[in-house]
Amino acid sequence: MAVQKFEDLLVWQKSQDLAVSIYTMFKDNNDFSFRDQIRRASISISNNIAEGFDRNSNADFARFLYIALSSNSEVRSMLYISIRLNFISKQQADELIEKTNEVSKMLHGLIKSIKN
Template identity: 35%
Template sequence: MATITTFEELDIWQLGREISQDVWDKFENSALGKDFELRNQMNRSSGSIMDSIAEGFERNGRKEFIQFLSYSKGSCGELRSQLYRAFDRKHITKEEFEFLKEKTITESKKIGSFMSYLVKSENNGSKFK
């Protein structure tokens, strides 16, 4: 397995970035942009998916990284719940809802799998060398 040297190389970070942009596009192109409270919550939770991965990676410790991946996974669930509200308020279509819901489920599973890998890893991170 190749060594990852930056968080930008991580598939989970890249997918988190995609999700964040997809959500932003909904603000720009639907009534969701006018529901300021929900929009702000969704902007924070979608951004937190990628930001928590980046922050955990940069801490250079396995246990801290796992902790921040847990925050990221939680943000996936938070965003998915907010997507239900956006759909229920008719801000997004059923197709848009399903597309984004599936992306957050995929991201959550990938993060969970990566966490499991790190739990089993013996590499504690560069700050412990």
């Protein structure tokens, strides 16, 4: 049975979980520019999955999935910077980086499946 709504996509659910984790991890960060950017990027992942899902073609959906993938990479890059700036510990960052890697693999798989 085909997925009927974006909420049923596991990658959308995992990206929502990632965004909540990012919001929680950086809620007390006083570098407001950094905090807002990583939060916006994390939310962009699930939002682009949702927006693309209801497009009229697989090509449009894939385009939005690539945007979600880019936002996911932005979050991962910012997590590496957050270690160097001592915003969070390496262990905390590693846990979040692992979540971004999981989302990335899922997005690549979904892109591949809708292109075939």
